[in-house]
Structures are given as C-alpha cells and as structure tokens.
Amino acid sequence: MAQRPEPGIAQQAGKRDFDVLVAGAGYVGLATAVSIKQARPGLAVAVVDAAPEGVWQKDGRASAIAAAACRMLDRLGCWGELLPQAQPITDMIVTDSRSTDPVRPVFLTFDGDVDEGEPFAHMIANVALNGALRRRAAELGIDLVEGVAVSSFDTDGGRARVHLADGLVFDTRLLIAADGVKSGLRDMAGIKTMHWDYGQSGIVCTVGHERPHGGRAEEHFLPAGPFATLPLKPDANGKNRSSIVWTERTADAERLVSGDPFIFEVELEQRFGLKLGEISVETKPRAFPLGLTLARAFVKPRFALAGDAAHGIHPIAGQGLNLGFKDAAALAETVVEADRLGQDIGALDVLEGYERWRRFDTVRMGITTDVLNRLFSNDSTPLRAVRDIGLGLVDRMPALKTYFIKQASGLTGETPRLLRGEAI
Amino acid sequence: MPEATRSTIDKNEVDRFSAMAAEWWSPTGKFRPLHKFNPVRLAYIRDQVATRFGRDIHAAKPFEGLRFLDIGCGGGLLCEPMARLGAEVVGADASATNIEVAKLHAAESGVTIDYRATTAEALADAGEKFDVVLNMEVVEHVADIDLFIGKTSEMVKPGGLMFVATINRTLKALGLAIIGAEYVLRWLPRGTHQYEKLVRPEELEKALSTAGMSVIDRTGVVYSPLSDRWQRSKDMDVNYMLLAERSAYD
Numbered sequence: 001m002a003q004r005p006e007p008g009i010a011q012q013a014g015k016r017d018f019d020v021l022v023a024g025a026g027y028v029g030l031a032t033a034v035s036i037k038q039a040r041p042g043l044a045v046a047v048v049d050a051a052p053e054g055v056w057q058k059d060g061r062a063s064a065i066a067a068a069a070c071r072m073l074d075r076l077g078c079w080g081e082l083l084p085q086a087q088p089i090t091d092m093i094v095t096d097s098r099s100t101d102p103v104r105p106v107f108l109t110f111d112g113d114v115d116e117g118e119p120f121a122h123m124i125a126n127v128a129l130n131g132a133l134r135r136r137a138a139e140l141g142i143d144l145v146e147g148v149a150v151s152s153f154d155t156d157g158g159r160a161r162v163h164l165a166d167g168l169v170f171d172t173r174l175l176i177a178a179d180g181v182k183s184g185l186r187d188m189a190g191i192k193t194m195h196w197d198y199g200q201s202g203i204v205c206t207v208g209h210e211r212p213h214g215g216r217a218e219e220h221f222l223p224a225g226p227f228a229t230l231p232l233k234p235d236a237n238g239k240n241r242s243s244i245v246w247t248e249r250t251a252d253a254e255r256l257v258s259g260d261p262f263i264f265e266v267e268l269e270q271r272f273g274l275k276l277g278e279i280s281v282e283t284k285p286r287a288f289p290l291g292l293t294l295a296r297a298f299v300k301p302r303f304a305l306a307g308d309a310a311h312g313i314h315p316i317a318g319q320g321l322n323l324g325f326k327d328a329a330a331l332a333e334t335v336v337e338a339d340r341l342g343q344d345i346g347a348l349d350v351l352e353g354y355e356r357w358r359r360f361d362t363v364r365m366g367i368t369t370d371v372l373n374r375l376f377s378n379d380s381t382p383l384r385a386v387r388d389i390g391l392g393l394v395d396r397m398p399a400l401k402t403y404f405i406k407q408a409s410g411l412t413g414e415t416p417r418l419l420r421g422e423a424i
Numbered sequence: 425m426p427e428a429t430r431s432t433i434d435k436n437e438v439d440r441f442s443a444m445a446a447e448w449w450s451p452t453g454k455f456r457p458l459h460k461f462n463p464v465r466l467a468y469i470r471d472q473v474a475t476r477f478g479r480d481i482h483a484a485k486p487f488e489g490l491r492f493l494d495i496g497c498g499g500g501l502l503c504e505p506m507a508r509l510g511a512e513v514v515g516a517d518a519s520a521t522n523i524e525v526a527k528l529h530a531a532e533s534g535v536t537i538d539y540r541a542t543t544a545e546a547l548a549d550a551g552e553k554f555d556v557v558l559n560m561e562v563v564e565h566v567a568d569i570d571l572f573i574g575k576t577s578e579m580v581k582p583g584g585l586m587f588v589a590t591i592n593r594t595l596k597a598l599g600l601a602i603i604g605a606e607y608v609l610r611w612l613p614r615g616t617h618q619y620e621k622l623v624r625p626e627e628l629e630k631a632l633s634t635a636g637m638s639v640i641d642r643t644g645v646v647y648s649p650l651s652d653r654w655q656r657s658k659d660m661d662v663n664y665m666l667l668a669e670r671s672a673y674d
Contacts, residue, residue: 042484158532301451340481341466342505344533349451349459356652 018044018143019345020335021162021172023150023185025049025056027126028307028324029178030133034076035332037140039424040339045142046172048164050149050179056134059126060283061204062243064089064217064230066121069325071421077139078132085128087233088119090215119215123230123243150185160302160346174335174346177305178328181293181312189303196292200225201253203246205285206232207268208239210277220271224248227271241282246271253287298359299351306331310358329416330357336424357414432544432572433518437565440615441498442521448499449529457611458501458561464645464654465560465665466505469587472641472667473556476585485510493554495544495576496562500526500537506558507535514554515539516547548575555581560589560665563628564621570631577635583672586637589645589665593622596661625660637668 020036022029025047037045065073065086073079137144145164153162159171177185186193213231220227225247232241246268248256256264265281272279293312298305307324334354335345343350417424447453470481479486488510494503497515499522507513507530517523520541530537540547557580559573566572573588580586591601598619605611629639644660647653654663 040484158529158534338463339508341463341470342508343463343466344504344508347451349456349462352451 016168016170017159018046018170018172020045020174020176021160021170022047022176022178023049024178024180024307024309025051025130025134025144025146026178026180026307027129027133027321028328029176030130030137031072031076031325031328032176032178032306032332033142034078034133034136034140035072035328035418035424036335037137037142038076039332039336041140043339043345045140046145046170047137047142048145048148048150048162048170050147050165052147056130057127059130060206061126062123062206062230062232063126063129063321064121065124065129066322066325067118068415068419069322070122072325072329072418073132075418075421075423076133076136078136081135082122082124082128082132085233086122086124087231088215089121089123089217089231090119092120092217092219094219095221121217123232125232150179150188152188153185155300155302158344172346173302173344174351175303176331177303177309178307179309181308183305183309185303186295186305186309189300191300191305192296194294194296198290198292199250200247200290201250201287202290203244203248203253203257203285203287205244206282207242207244207272208235208280208282209242209272210240210279212240213242213276222247222271224252229272235282239282240276242276244268244272247290248287250287250289257285257287298355299348301348301351302346304331304351304354326416326419327358329418330354332418333416333424357416430568430571432566432568432575434565434567438518441565442519444613445499445519445521445525448501448522448525454613455499455501457605460652461645461654461663462501462505464656465589466502468643468656468665469502469506469556469558470509472587473585476669477555487511490555491553492556492558493547493552493576493579494558494560495547496559496565497526497539498522500529500539502558502560503537503539504530504533504535507537511556513537514547514552516542516544518543544572544575544579548578552579553581553584554579555584557584557586559586563588563590563623564617569623569627570634573628573631574635577632577637577668577670580637580670582670582674584670586632586668586670587665588628588632588668589663590628591617591622591663592661593619593624594661597622600662625664625666628666632666632668636674637670639666639668641667 020033020043022033022045029047033045033047036043070079073082134144148168149165151163151165153160153175155175159173160175162170162172162175164170175185177183177189179185207229215231217231218229226245227247228245230243230245232243234240256267261281264285268281269279291312295305295310298310306327310327311323331354334350334357338345338350444454448455451459470486473479473490474481474486477490486509487506490511492506492511492513494506494513494515497503497517500515503513503515503526515526515537517526518541523539523541526537527539530539557576559576563569563572577586591597602617602619606614606616625642632639642660643665644657645654645663645665646657646659648655
C-alpha cells in the first residue's frame, strides 16, 4: 500500500471525474498539464505521481533546455523565475579524440545563437525546473496527488477508469502516461516497445573548477562514448561548476561510481582536462544505463504516451528532454484544438493526430542518435578517419551547420505553437 | 405529385445506413472517413457561427443559448461536438436505429442532446425553429431535394443560418468520391453514394433561394494525402459546403 502523508486536493474536494489525468509529475507530465489547463481553464486537470511528496527535491541533476523549450516555459509563465538560475550555453565545441592525445582537434563550433541574443540552450537544475512547473500547476488549479501509483485502468466507453493503489478510483476522458522510460501505464495499456541496449551507462555528476567556463559546452567523442561538459551557474559560494555526462561501458561505469573516489577523480581529470584549473567532484557520481526504447504506438482510445514513456533515447545529442517538451506541446495543442471544436479529447481519431505529429520526428531523432553513437563509440582507425572528415565537412558547410544548430535547439520539424513562443 | 404524398425519405438509403449503425462511433470502422472529415467541417461551422453571432471561439461554450438542428444526424458525430460547445441540439434522423445508437453514445459521453427519429417535414410542420440548421452530407441521400431544402429552410429563424455540405455531380467527383473512395481505397462501403443523386452547387443555390435563403459563403473541401487531412479549398468540384442565411427582417 502506497504511503500518503496527507490527502491530495482531489480527495479533499471529493472530485473523482476529470477531463485530463496525467500520470507522472516529471517535467513532461507537468508541462502537458499546465499547457492544457492554461489554454482551457474549464477543463478539470489532475496529475498523479507514485513518488512520495518531496522526493523530486532530491534530484541533484541539471538539464540542457533548448531555445524552443525556453520559449515554451516563458509562454507557460515559468521562465521568469528560472532565468536567474539558468546558465546560458553560448558556445559549444565538439571534438573527436583519444583522451591521451595531447591536443584535441576541434571540429565543430556551434557558437551561433538561434536568434539575435538568444542562446541555443540553458542549463537548469532539475529541481528548479520541476519547482517552477509545480508552482504554475498549483496556481492554475491543477490537482496534484503524490505518493500514489496507478494500479490499473480500463478504457471502455466514454471514460477511462483509473484505479489507484490506495483504492481510489478516478474517471477521466483522457489519461496521459508521462511516467518515464519504464512506464507502468504503457505496459498496462498493452503497448509493446522496441528496445536496444547499448551496454553503456552515462555517469552524471557536478564538477567544480577554478576558472569560469564562459558559458561553453563541450562534447568529446572518446572511444568508450561521448564525454560532455555543460556549464552550470556558480553555486551560492561563487564556485565555478559544470555538469558532466560521461559515457562508459556499463561494467566500467559501475566500477567508477562505486569504487575509490580518488580513482574516479584521476579518471575524470584525464577526460575533463585542467584547462579550467584544479577540479573537484561536487556531487556523488551516479550511473544511468543507456538504451533506445521506442513505443510501438503512442496512443490508444483515451490514452496517450508522452516523453520517455514514448521514447527513451541516448543522451548523446542532449535531445531527450527537448523531445519531451515537444511531446508536451504537441499533445496539449492537439487536445486544446479538439476541445475548441467540441470534439471528444480522448477519442482515438483525435489522439492519432498527436501520434502522427510526433512519431516520425521521434523515430528520426532516435535513429540519428543511435547512428551517431555507433559511429563514435569505438576506436577503429578507418571509422575515425571517416567521421573526422565528416565532422570537418560539417564545419565547413554553413547550411548544414545551421541545420545542426537548429536541430540541437529543437526548432525543426512541424513545431508546436508553444515551442515557437506562441499561445495555443 | 400532390404535396401530401411527397416525402424526403428514400427508404433504401435509410435501410443502408441503419444496417451500419453500430459502426458510427468506431474511428477505425466504416465511418472512419467521416471521422477524418469531421475536424474541417466542425471548424467551418464554429468559425462561421462565431462570426455571424458574435461569439468568441476560445470561450469554453461559444454556442451557449443557440438552438441547433442536425438533420440526418446519423450516430450524432456532429451533435455531440455542438452540444459540447454549448448549443441546445436537436438531432433528427429517419432511421430509428441510428437514433438508438446516437442516444446510447450521448449517454456514454455525458452530453445532453434531444434525439428524435423523425423527418424534416414532420419537424417543420410542427413549427420547430432553430438559430442554426446543419444539413451536412444529407442532400445526396434524400428523395426530393427541393422539398427537403424547403422544409429545412422553413425551420431557420430570421437572422439564422443553414449549413449544407455535400458532393458535387462532376466527373471528378465520380472518379474521386465514388470510384476512388468506395472501390479503390475502400474508405466507404460500395453504394454509399450514387452518382445521379449527387447535387451541383447551382442546383442547391436555386433551391435555397426559392426557400427564401441567401447563400453568403461557399467553400470546397479537399483531401491532402501527404498530411492525411481534409482542408478547405476554392476547389468545389468534389466536396463542398454552402452557408445560407435567412434575412433578419423575414
């Protein structure tokens, strides 16, 4: 039985019937709920999350928010409070080398802004992002029920009937599963996935350094996989910090994070380098197994998947979170447009519009990152020559480079209105 | 033919639709094309009604206070959205089976609609009046178009609107809407539309004008295979919609 410290607003009000029920109070679930509620205040929207209250505040990670997602957060009334805590990424370099090479060739420099004065991404602490979305959700009157898992649901007739672990039953016209890459609701809906395991894990931690990073992000393609550094805001004491995502074979990653901290620091220093002076490990390193998971369908009657529940991709190009925001924006736009036409927002023909919109883009991005990873995560000399020429070519072709920058900032494809900074 | 024995009902057509009634609400069933077609006609109705009656399309219930008739409502694919937008809706269909399906589905959806198994002439003769009459994808299935347009027009209040959507009687329509949709793509069951029952815009306009209505807008509707969506177009050769108004001083 799930533990729940105090009854949620939904129970207090005795309300059991919703228009939209979102499972998962991560950024995708919250952004979807907020986007819908902001455009259609008359709809009853609730979010349920299995994690007990307060657990979200323990996330020590930070995320790169692409320009398009920043515009969306601005439109949702969250960006103002996030901006002071956000580190703009104004410069990005990509290199391909063995870590022992004395000088790393620089192949790609993405120093172009998306628009005049608009950085192509910002680094934001996950806690700050989640906190801002939660505040906005509460302000809009979205019910948030924490510490209760969905135990089952059925979607016969005009409502989905959702059974919660504590015995409560919610009815809803549309159930949105934003409960992560291991989505329990996706399994309950009988939606199968395709999964590729890379046998790699991403090590994540915060690194302190003597000198400022100058807003520069770096991605080094090392033989075991990419090693990325992303600039963070200095901490309260003014300490310069960066976030790292360091890919290693899973066994190596496990050994690194659970072994001797001294060895970890030595290995880190080899990869991070000393260009920013002495470095220190600021948060306990954690390893996350990497894979590519794609749901075979994104929707069923009265049911839609969003974010990692629909597609968990390799973080090589930093696109997971931004694909999630794109899902949230596209799903919200689909639902809001349908509601404004008087359509049934949970009907399959309505939800198919969202699936058609997002699936192609998702598969393309999944395959692109998969190919990039396979191409770069090895040490074969001929392959190295091919990819070096490839990256060199990209750098010399302005149009292609612009395409990559636009892609990295999430502005290509049929862009949902919120990601263009417009209201739904 | 004397007026008393004239009827708008084509029994074969009523029987054909009754036989498929269970499928009305299956978005993957026989009426899938109609579900696909729904957003474009819903948007046209919503936008035109909002403009003519001064309503805000972003309001929660822009049609509040307006009385709608959906004639030939089938399973209620248009009635339910209109009711959700706030309209008071009467859904009428000559097939009692259709009306049963529509009633069951409305109850399931939790929307209130006044469904009646009846005809346009019976409603008109009972003196029913509406702000908006929806006459969508029906004229190509009735026995007597002039009578049908006359009776449905009679029910439009002064200053009210009537929407008419149908398929043009052109070779292009024969190729796309009948041979293409029914025989090649199998979107629609064979026999859904008969070429000789299709209606040209000028025939409809003439019938509407005889009935005291003025046509104030015309639009074609075309299918875009790339986006798998229907959209409005100037091309009225196949699917088209007319909007007619009864003068406020009538």
